[in-house]
Amino acid sequence: MSTTTRAAVVESGGAPFTLSEVVLDQPGPGEAQVRMVAAGLCHTDLGVASGALPFPLPGVLGHEGAGVVEAVGPGVTSVAPGDHVLLSFTSCGSCHNCRDGHPAYCATWLPLNLLGGRRADGTSTISRDGQDLGGHFFGQSSFAERALVDERSLVKVDPEVPLDSIAPLGCGVQTGVGAVWNVLEPRAGSTVVVLGAGAVGLSAVMAAALTPATTIIAVDKVGERLELAKELGATHTVNANEVDDLTEAVMEITGGRGADGVVETTxxxxxxxxxxxxxxxxxxxxxxxxxxxxxxxSLDVNGMLGGKRVVGLTLGDNEIQTAIPVLVQLVKDGKLPLERLISRYKFEDIDQAVADMSGGKTIKPVLTF
Structure with a gap:
């Protein structure tokens, strides 16, 4: 039985989000229908909505969803109706990297999450007036009152934690945290520099503050964000508008040694x-x-010969079933003060949330349903 629901549809690249009645397919094998309670807004959503990525439009975006399971399809065992769930990215589960515990590097990651707009078998999850829409965004497309979600995108979470307070864990927060914990792994006395104090950067700052790193430098052009970074654990801040050279500023703070780890979010x-x-x-x-x-x-090749590494990262290289419940617990315990980043908006006000995020007024908008 298909379900009619209301979604925020992007009609074409550069168009605003417009609320529209859509039809969700019934949950197939390995899928669940989730009633959305909250959804974070991320720069990736804005990038696709602007037409910068080849995702099929008109379509439904949203990839930081949080909600309650309403129905499950055949073969779904990890969640049941009534469970509180966080929605993250999907993966095939059977390729080399998935089996090795690195689903963010799934062989089919791009078509399944970012570009395809459809299930792996090519069928559509969302339609309107009989026409297929781009959907299955990160296996969820959560800018809708109900979403059809891949089981591999779903993480069951503690029902005591309000869903609107943890929705951003699905993408932006786990990305910043994973950059520090899974890649940099700061040792005692390490210096960590975070370039950009948006949602991902500030998540990296909070994560660094939970490690033995002793110097945490946040860099941004917005003074208020640097103040917030200090409150969240940065020991030093650099306003990029006020220094002649960013590299020199970092060298000065580190006594000429440089940084052990840098997270580039800009x-x-x-x-x-x-x-x-x-x-x-x-x-x-x-x-x-x-x-x-x-x-x-371009890089200075000889400058790299001192053992420097440059590493690319998707979604913090997290295995979401193990990582996200830990982050939820840290939020619950007050050790990951995510609330400081969040501004809430009614789902109907999605375009206002987009405007406030684009204009730098809010760090992490969360839509509430």
Whole structure:
């Protein structure tokens, strides 16, 4: 039995989100229908809505959903109706990287999550007036009152934790946290630099504050965000508008040694290069921010010979069934003060949330249903 629901549809690249009645397919094998309670808004949603990525439009986006399971399809065993769930990314479960515990590097990650708009078998999950819409975004398309979700995108969570307080864990927060915990793994006395103090960057700051790193440097152009970074655990801040050279600023703070770890969240190749140049010998820079497809960066090759590493990252390289419940517990215990990043908006006000996020007024908008 298919379900009619209300979704925020992007009609074409650059168009606003418009609320529209859509029809969800019934849950197939390995799928569940989820009533949405909250959904975070992420820059990836805005990038696709702008037409910058080849996702099929008109379509329904949204990939930081949180809700309650209403129905499950054949073969679903990990969740049941009534369960509180967080929605994250999907994966095939059978390729080399999935089996190795790295589903963010699934062989079919791009078509299943970001670009395909359909299930792996090519069928559509959402239609309107008999016409298929782009859906299955991150296996969820959660900018709708109900979503048809891949079981592999679903994580059952503690029902005592309000869903609107943890929705951003699905993408942005786990990305920033994973950059620090899974890649940099700061040792006692490490220096971590976070380039960009948006939702992902501030999540990296909070994660670094839960490690033995002793110097945590947040870099941004917005003074208020740097103040917040300090409250969330940054020991130093650099306002990029107020320094002549970012690399020199980091060198000055680190006594000329440079940074052990850098998290680059801005997607600017200029900032990326400055970050690599500010690494200490044997230091690692993690690329998190994604510029348009095809973007390249130049590096000083001899400068890399001191054991520097540059590592790309998707979704924190997390295995979501193990990572997300831990993050939920840290939020519950007050150790990951995610609430400081969140501003809530009614689902109907999605375009206002987009405007406030694009204009820098809010760090992490969460839509509530």
């Amino acid at each position: 997607g600017s190749v200029f900032v990326l290069r400055k970050g690599v140049d500010s690494l200490a010998a044997r230091g690692t820079l993690v690329i998190v921010g994604a510029p348009p497809f095809g973007t390249e960066v």
